[in-house]
Amino acid sequence: MLDIKNLHASIEEDGTPILKGLNLSVKPGEVHAIMGPNGSGKSTLASVLAGRDGYEVTEGSVSFEGHDLLEMEADERAREGLFLAFQYPVELPGVSMSNFLKHAVNSTREHQGKDPLSATDFLALMRENAALVDLDPALKARSVNEGFSGGEKKRNEIFQLAMLSPRLAILDETDSGLDIDALRVVSAGVNKLRQPDRSFVVITHYQRLLEYIVPDVVHVLLDGRIVQSGGKELAIDLEEKGYDWLREETGVPA
Amino acid sequence: MSTEYLQEVADADYKYGFVTEIESDKAAIGLDESTVRYISAKKKEPEWLLEWRLKALDHFLGLLEKNEKPEWAHLAIRDIDFQSISYYSAPKKKPQLDSLDEVDPQLIDTFNKLGIPLMEQKRLAGVAVDVVMDSVSVTTTFKKELREKGIIFCSFGEAVQEHPELVRKYLGSVVPRTDNFYAALNSAVFSDGSFCYIPKGVRCPMELSTYFRINEAGTGQFERTLIIADEGSYVSYLEGCTAPMRDENQLHAAVVEIIAHEEAEVKYSTIQNWYPGSADGRGGVYNFVTKRGICEGRGSKISWTQLETGSAITWKYPSVILKGDDSVGEFYSVAFTKGHQQADTGTKMIHIGKNTTSTIISKGISGGQSQNAYRGLVKINRGAKGARNFSQCDSMLLGDRCGAHTFPYLEINNPTAQVEHEATTSKVGEDQIFYCQQRGISETDAIKLIVNGFCKEILAKLPMEFAVEARNLLAIELEGSVG
Ligand SMILES: Nc1ncnc2c1ncn2[C@@H]1O[C@H](COP(=O)(O)OP(=O)(O)OP(=O)(O)O)[C@@H](O)[C@H]1O
Numbered sequence: 001m002l003d004i005k006n007l008h009a010s011i012e013e014d015g016t017p018i019l020k021g022l023n024l025s026v027k028p029g030e031v032h033a034i035m036g037p038n039g040s041g042k043s044t045l046a047s048v049l050a051g052r053d054g055y056e057v058t059e060g061s062v063s064f065e066g067h068d069l070l071e072m073e074a075d076e077r078a079r080e081g082l083f084l085a086f087q088y089p090v091e092l093p094g095v096s097m098s099n100f101l102k103h104a105v106n107s108t109r110e111h112q113g114k115d116p117l118s119a120t121d122f123l124a125l126m127r128e129n130a131a132l133v134d135l136d137p138a139l140k141a142r143s144v145n146e147g148f149s150g151g152e153k154k155r156n157e158i159f160q161l162a163m164l165s166p167r168l169a170i171l172d173e174t175d176s177g178l179d180i181d182a183l184r185v186v187s188a189g190v191n192k193l194r195q196p197d198r199s200f201v202v203i204t205h206y207q208r209l210l211e212y213i214v215p216d217v218v219h220v221l222l223d224g225r226i227v228q229s230g231g232k233e234l235a236i237d238l239e240e241k242g243y244d245w246l247r248e249e250t251g252v253p254a
Numbered sequence: 255m256s257t258e259y260l261q262e263v264a265d266a267d268y269k270y271g272f273v274t275e276i277e278s279d280k281a282a283i284g285l286d287e288s289t290v291r292y293i294s295a296k297k298k299e300p301e302w303l304l305e306w307r308l309k310a311l312d313h314f315l316g317l318l319e320k321n322e323k324p325e326w327a328h329l330a331i332r333d334i335d336f337q338s339i340s341y342y343s344a345p346k347k348k349p350q351l352d353s354l355d356e357v358d359p360q361l362i363d364t365f366n367k368l369g370i371p372l373m374e375q376k377r378l379a380g381v382a383v384d385v386v387m388d389s390v391s392v393t394t395t396f397k398k399e400l401r402e403k404g405i406i407f408c409s410f411g412e413a414v415q416e417h418p419e420l421v422r423k424y425l426g427s428v429v430p431r432t433d434n435f436y437a438a439l440n441s442a443v444f445s446d447g448s449f450c451y452i453p454k455g456v457r458c459p460m461e462l463s464t465y466f467r468i469n470e471a472g473t474g475q476f477e478r479t480l481i482i483a484d485e486g487s488y489v490s491y492l493e494g495c496t497a498p499m500r501d502e503n504q505l506h507a508a509v510v511e512i513i514a515h516e517e518a519e520v521k522y523s524t525i526q527n528w529y530p531g532s533a534d535g536r537g538g539v540y541n542f543v544t545k546r547g548i549c550e551g552r553g554s555k556i557s558w559t560q561l562e563t564g565s566a567i568t569w570k571y572p573s574v575i576l577k578g579d580d581s582v583g584e585f586y587s588v589a590f591t592k593g594h595q596q597a598d599t600g601t602k603m604i605h606i607g608k609n610t611t612s613t614i615i616s617k618g619i620s621g622g623q624s625q626n627a628y629r630g631l632v633k634i635n636r637g638a639k640g641a642r643n644f645s646q647c648d649s650m651l652l653g654d655r656c657g658a659h660t661f662p663y664l665e666i667n668n669p670t671a672q673v674e675h676e677a678t679t680s681k682v683g684e685d686q687i688f689y690c691q692q693r694g695i696s697e698t699d700a701i702k703l704i705v706n707g708f709c710k711e712i713l714a715k716l717p718m719e720f721a722v723e724a725r726n727l728l729a730i731e732l733e734g735s736v737g
């Protein structure tokens with residue numbers, strides 16, 4: 001599904017290296033968790049994978065379903081089935097949720113050689129997926145993320161994930177900002193979306209999320225590299241001990 | 255891509271003979287008393303109108319001599335030689351084509367993108383329309399319906415002949431011939447335009463649009479429109495069309511006057527899509543328009559809604575004089591500029607009556623190397639007790655070589671007035687575009703979505719069929735206009 005080899009990426013503007021030789025391999029149907037301290041490069045990894053401007057890949061390769069991911073434009077990657085649930089979802093004033101999603105869904109369908117959804121089918125799909133994450137129907141009628149609460153924005157990301165049926169979904173701190181009940185609902189939604197041919201990369205700071213969305217592998221990202229991988233117990237260890245012991249072990253300065 | 259595209263479409267006009275040589279029926283080049291006499295005689299006008307034109311001419315020539323052209327607008331205007339223009343030519347005849355198959359497919363493609371009905375496409379492309387289904391007969395049906403209600407809707411020239419008392423009473427009553435440089439010029443040499451009178455208590459049953467003004471008044475260089483809504487009447491008037499309009503006349507100086515009597519309401523919607531000039535900034539229409547309405551009677555209302563995308567230079571401030579107590583003035587505008595276009599547009603709301611209310615919402619979108627300015631005046635006179643105004647001016651920049659400017663002027667002479675002004679400038683954010691792209695939406699479509707979202711509340715003010723075309727037009731204009 002996803003094969004990242006020796007990925008090096010830096011900030012385009014000033015050349016600051018952020019990712020420094022990152023390796024990660026995700027197989028179909030797997031859920032991988034990525035944990036790591038603030039500023040270690042988790043969101044940068046997500047951005048580089050999704051094709052955001054402003055980063056330069058200086059070394060390494062990324063293959064996604066056999067294609068060279070780094071060769072593709074951001075919108076192409078999305079249409080190929082890569083989805084990013086943003087850490088900070090963006091507001092689009094005046095752009096209605098339904099219009100936005102209609103464009104999104106139909107661009108992807110067109111890419112797959114399918115006809116655009118009829119208005120009825122589209123509305124039914126909206127309803128079904130909103131129910132999946134218990135999204136307030138009123139939000140569907142509003143502009144994309146405009147005036148949404150922090151938690152509503154996060155819920156909306158998973159709603160969009162469901163609408164777009166991606167092959168690989170990267171969740172960047174979807175749990176932050178969600179209250180306890182919302183966390184449970186959204187996690188349950190994600191679990192329902194788990195499929196043998198769909199993979200997840202879940203970025204989080206908290207072990208609690210991983211109790212709901214149980215990962216196959218947990219990785220620790222430190223200073224632009226994955227320095228430790230393990231089972232879900234690793235997350236429990238981290239919660240207890242923090243990252244310092246790993247820093248010492250790997251010789252990364254705090 | 256879109257500038258080129260429009261250019262191609264515009265050039266196609268020539269290729270397919272849309273613009274042919276002007277007929278010999280044409281005033282000599284230059285402007286003096288004889289030009290005005292010639293025009294007036296050609297139109298068989300009464301003596302009073304000739305006198306009126308001559309006084310306007312006198313005023314205009316005076317200004318010209320003193321070189322008192324409006325200089326304050328935020329525009330760079332190459333000098334216009336007013337003596338090298340021909341001020342009258344009879345409506346041009348287009349060569350008739352037999353079917354749409356003969357029309358440039360690219361032009362048809364634009365029409366389709368705009369959602370222009372087939373019948374309308376034929377008219378715009380100069381195809382002969384068949385007798386049964388043609389728009390002329392539709393027009394005739396409409397006209398009959400209007401006549402039954404006592405509504406007068408005709409060319410200005412026809413109104414001068416058929417309803418001289420109305421024309422004489424209202425002409426220049428809102429925009430005096432000495433109002434400004436271009437209004438004076440228009441008053442002296444106006445060619446034709448539209449006239450509309452809605453009698454007391456009548457709600458005009460349809461949108462009065464230039465669409466079925468066919469063969470009556472070719473859109474002229476110096477158009478004159480006069481709309482009178484008598485007590486308690488209502489009319490929605492649509493000007494312009496979304497199809498790319500090429501005109502070889504560089505200078506356009508139109509005047510629109512609206513009079514709303516007690517409890518009357520006039521809604522005036524415009525889509526302006528004149529030729530903006532080539533991609534490198536050559537040619538294009540200079541559009542200097544004076545549009546003004548007066549809320550004469552108590553409780554009357556005038557609304558201006560406009561989508562401005564065309565012309566090399568636009569200089570336009572649809573205004574409302576709120577004279578009647580409790581009257582309402584509104585101005586809703588989207589001005590989109592790209593390439594080397596310059597737009598200086600806005601409104602004037604003059605509050606005279608008590609408890610008068612005005613609302614101004616202006617959305618400027620600038621791309622390419624264009625300059626887009628909002629200029630607005632809110633004036634509250636001494637007697638305008640309890641007057642209220644709300645103004646909101648938002649600008650959006652596409653790229654960083656363009657400019658957006660806001661010049662709000664306030665003159666408040668009554669302490670009970672409430673005036674509120676909000677202004678924002680935003681750049682279409684890279685993060686917004688990326689967010690859309692991450693959902694599979696192309697960059698171009700993302701920009702269209704974001705810009706359409708930005709002007710949504712204005713486009714929603716346009717009458718339904720116009721609104722759909724307006725959205726399509728914006729989409730076409732936006733293609734490749736970034737950077
Ligand atoms: N576009 C950018 N411009 C400048 N610096 C950047 C940019 N993107 C990331 N960085 C820097 O790169 C480093 C890694 O940032 P990143 O957002 O990837 O961290 P993170 O692991 O997601 O942290 P957090 O847990 O706080 O979300 C930080 O020092 C950040 O300031």
Ligand SMILES: [Mg+2]
Pocket residue numbers: 042043044087172173
């Ligand atoms: Mg982050």
